[in-house]
Amino acid sequence: MNDPAAVEAFKAQHYLSDDDLTALQAITLPAERKIQDYRSTYNDVRDWLRREKAGAEKDKSTIDWDDVVFEVDLLKSQEINLDYILELIFEHNKKIKSKSELVDEVRRVIRASLGNRAKESLLVDFINQNDLDQIGDKASVIDAFFTFAQAEQQREAQELINAENLNAEAARRYITTSLKREFASDNGTELNGVLPKMSPLNPQYLTKKRKRPAKSPSEHQH
Structure with missing residues (x-):
């Protein structure tokens, strides 16, 4: 409001008269x-x-x-x-x-x-x-966060691999692929290669295949 040129530009952009502008200024916005x-x-x-x-x-x-x-x-x-x-x-x-x-x-x-x-x-x-x-500065806090997030993602992925006895290399590859495409798929052979060796006829096979950890590494993708 202290810049007359900016005020006139705002009025022109939004097709406001002086009365309209006065009415807008009278509106009290919540904190x-x-x-x-x-x-x-x-x-x-x-x-x-x-x-x-x-x-x-x-x-x-x-x-x-x-x-x-x-x-x-x-x-x-x-x-x-x-x-x-x-x-x-x-x-x-x-x-x-x-x-x-x-x-x-x-x-x-x-x-x-x-x-x-x-x-x-x-x-x-x-x-x-x-x-x-x-x-030291805003750019550094952004860098520090993404470094922290990547370390947390790796830690949680390793915990998941250990807890579910997964094939480590295939599991990391599957997680990386899922993060890139932003969804996890059970189609094809990708997920099968992650699971520990067991027969598809084993009752635990489908249970383990469908199981999702309470805190998925995919939450840290961005």
């Missing part, structure tokens, strides 16, 4: 933190509804779930990216010296985001396990 809380709750309800819908389909519920529509595209238009969250961690760490307070602040931002919810535990671990004061 950013409150907006984040709204988005987070909205996402929680959306996730809950998806689970309810899946359960209702099994029980042949009479509820017409098609009447319930979530404006996901609207949320995506306001989506924040991972780099923004990491820059926020860097900035907030300079002001907030308590890691627990920093974690609470970052959780709030993550849960308001559709695309980053799966990375919440990874980002929290990054905050808790690193000396953020030693990271």
Whole structure:
């Protein structure tokens, strides 16, 4: 508002009269933190509804779930990216010296985001396990996070291989391929090569083939 040229450009871009601009200025917007809380709750309800819908389909519920529509595209238009969250961690760490307070602040931002919810535990671990004061600038915090995420991915992959007694080389290749294409497939022979040697007639074969770890390395793909 202190730049007359910028004001005129804004009015021209949005076809606003002086009265329109005055009316816009009179609107009181909620605080950013409150907006984040709204988005987070909205996402929680959306996730809950998806689970309810899946359960209702099994029980042949009479509820017409098609009447319930979530404006996901609207949320995506306001989506924040991972780099923004990491820059926020860097900035907030300079002001907030308590890691627990920093974690609470970052959780709030993550849960308001559709695309980053799966990375919440990874980002929290990054905050808790690193000396953020030693990271000099925003670019460095992004590099540090991706180095940390790759190490965590390798660690979790090895834990999965050990726990399920998988063929290590084939399992790493399968995980890498799945991350690149952003989904895991059980078609063809890829997954079969990962599993420990057992007959397809073994009752445990299909169980092991379908089993998914509680915390999949695919959550760390980006």
